[in-house]
Structures are given as C-alpha cells and as structure tokens.
Amino acid sequence: MSQPKRNNEGFLENAWEWTPETASEIAREDDIDLENNHWEIISFLRGFYREHEMSPPSNRLFVKAVKEHLGEDKGNSIYLMRLFPGTPAKTACRIAGLPRPTNCL
Amino acid sequence: MMTLHILNKSPEHPRFRLCLEAVGDADQLLLIENAVLALSVEGIKLPGRIMALASDLDARGVSVDGSVDAIHYDGMVALAAAADRVISW
Amino acid sequence: MSVLIIIDQAPYGNWSGREALDMALSLAAFDQPVSLLFVGAGINWLRKQQNPAPIQQKGVNRNLAGATVFGIEELLADQDALQRYGLGAEDLLDGVAITHYDQDLLANYLHVVCQ
Numbered sequence: 001m002s003q004p005k006r007n008n009e010g011f012l013e014n015a016w017e018w019t020p021e022t023a024s025e026i027a028r029e030d031d032i033d034l035e036n037n038h039w040e041i042i043s044f045l046r047g048f049y050r051e052h053e054m055s056p057p058s059n060r061l062f063v064k065a066v067k068e069h070l071g072e073d074k075g076n077s078i079y080l081m082r083l084f085p086g087t088p089a090k091t092a093c094r095i096a097g098l099p100r101p102t103n104c105l
Numbered sequence: 106m107m108t109l110h111i112l113n114k115s116p117e118h119p120r121f122r123l124c125l126e127a128v129g130d131a132d133q134l135l136l137i138e139n140a141v142l143a144l145s146v147e148g149i150k151l152p153g154r155i156m157a158l159a160s161d162l163d164a165r166g167v168s169v170d171g172s173v174d175a176i177h178y179d180g181m182v183a184l185a186a187a188a189d190r191v192i193s194w
Numbered sequence: 195m196s197v198l199i200i201i202d203q204a205p206y207g208n209w210s211g212r213e214a215l216d217m218a219l220s221l222a223a224f225d226q227p228v229s230l231l232f233v234g235a236g237i238n239w240l241r242k243q244q245n246p247a248p249i250q251q252k253g254v255n256r257n258l259a260g261a262t263v264f265g266i267e268e269l270l271a272d273q274d275a276l277q278r279y280g281l282g283a284e285d286l287l288d289g290v291a292i293t294h295y296d297q298d299l300l301a302n303y304l305h306v307v308c309q
Contacts, residue, residue, distance in 0.1 A: 054256070061223050064264055103223070106301070192300075
C-alpha cells in the first residue's frame with residue numbers, strides 16, 4: 001500500500017489518511033521504536049484531533065493537554081521529550097499524522 | 106481608572122460603535138487613521154472631548170473646529186503614558 | 195494580569211479571529227488568565243452546528259472547545275449579538291457564558307485587545 005502524502009516537513013497532508021503503519025514508518029525515520037507509552041500519546045492526539053480539528057498549538061500546550069488527560073506523571077516535558085525527542089509536540093504530531101503545531105511557543 | 110481609547114476604524118466599521126460604547130466618563134478618545142473621517146460626518150455623537158491625530162486629519166483633508174484637539178505623535182505618546190489602560194480598537 | 199480578547203468578526207471570512215485565538219492560546223500557554231468575548235458578527239463563532247469542510251476550513255467551534263482544555267478561562271457571548279443573529283443558549287457550544295457588553299464588563303480586565 002502506498003504511504004499517504006506528506007509535506008516538506010514530513011507532516012501528513014491529510015490527517016484522515018493516517019494508519020498505525022504510517023506512525024511506525026514515520027517513527028522509524030526518527031529512530032523511534034513505538035512502544036505502549038508512545039501509542040498512548042498517539043491515541044490521545046488522534047482523539048484530540050477528531051474532537052477539535054486542531055493539533056495542540058504549541059509544545060507547552062501539548063504538555064498541558066496531556067497533563068489534563070493522563071495526569072502529572074505523563075503530562076510533563078521530560079517524559080514527553082524522552083518519548084518524542086526534539087520538540088515533542090512536533091515529533092508526536094508528525095507521527096500521529098496531525099498537522100504541524102502552529103504556534104512557536 | 107482612565108482608559109485611552111485609540112480608534113482607527115471608519116464610522117462604517119462595526120468596531121466604531123463597539124468603541125464608542127466602551128468610552129466611560131473618565132476616559133479619553135483619540136481618533137487616528139480612518140477614524141478621523143467621523144469628524145466630517147454629521148450626526149455622529151462622540152463622547153467627551155475628542156482628540157484626533159493632526160497628520161491623519163491633514164492626510165485626508167478633514168478640517169476640524171475648536172471642539173476637537175488636533176494632536177501630534179508626541180502628544181499621543183504622552184496620552185498613552187498617562188493612561189492606566191490603553192485599548193486599540 | 196487578566197486579558198480580554200474581543201472577537202467582532204465573523205468566522206471564516208478572514209484570519210483576524212484565528213489570530214485572536216492564537217493570541218489567547220499563547221497567553222494560556224504561559225498560564226496568563228485570558229478570556230474571549232464574542233460580539234457583533236463574532237457571535238457566529240459560537241454556533242454549535244458548523245460544517246466548514248466544504249470550504250476547506252477547520253471548525254472554529256471545535257477549535258474553541260479545544261481552547262478551554264488549554265486553560266482559556268471564559269468564553270463570553272454578548273446578549274445583544276445573540277438576539278441579532280436569532281441565537282439562544284441552546285444553539286451555542288458548551289461552556290459559553292452569556293453576558294452583556296458594556297463598560298462594566300470591560301472594567302474587569304486589565305488589558306482589552308481587539309484583533
């Protein structure tokens with residue numbers, strides 16, 4: 001099966017074309033092996049997008065939303081940074097097939 | 106609390122009314138850019154003593170009588186500095 | 195510091211409302227108390243049933259419902275604007291408080307911003 005179309009930063013053009021295989025493939029490019037902890041965040045992001053049609057706009061708000069949803073243990077930047085290196089919101093949204101977070105903060 | 110309201114929308118813009126409703130007795134209203142056009146429209150009731158930016162009046166060929174204070178940029182800065190709060194409409 | 199951001203433009207026609215929402219989210223990201231007030235044509239942001247997919251846009255109502263997750267404190271709807279557009283509380287998305295736009299309302303905020 002052909003992979004969904006992506007933009008020059010590696011984000012999916014259409015979030016609805018995403019499948020779990022897409023996630024594994026994008027994660028491989030970042031040398032990330034997806035484990036349960038990753039999938040928990042990915043499924044949170046997918047659900048968030050279904051409901052609100054937006055990515056968490058910034059890294060701080062990504063952390064805030066995870067905290068709200070999964071509690072303090074997971075809603076902190078160190079935890080998320082370990083799972084999704086770089087800028088966690090960007091890395092996680094890319095893997096979860098969401099648009100690029102819009103806000104630089 | 107003295108609020109300086111800086112309005113730059115023409116009288117036809119919906120925000121023009123929004124601004125006028127927000128101007129309290131202790132507040133000041135400064136018209137700049139297209140808002141100065143309001144001074145050439147009859148029947149618009151502006152609250153209190155009105156100020157307008159002289160360069161914007163000149164640019165649009167709007168002349169005013171003594172009831173309006175035409176001020177310059179330095180005056181605008183002084184007004185903003187003296188206000189407790191500034192709202193740019 | 196508390197900030198009130200006023201949205202008086204209808205959704206979808208231009209970007210000004212989106213920019214206002216972005217500003218609100220940026221403040222919320224730094225835990226600054228921020229509220230959004232919808233007046234005039236801006237009231238149409240708050241309608242429950244919006245399907246902008248055919249015009250290739252994202253639903254601002256859904257975005258707004260997400261905004262409260264990020265810590266935006268209040269979504270306020272002006273009573274007069276509701277009346278003008280024939281809307282009642284039941285037509286609005288959840289979590290919106292109905293208020294009346296006047297000087298007393300604005301006096302509650304240290305900063306008032308109109309995008």
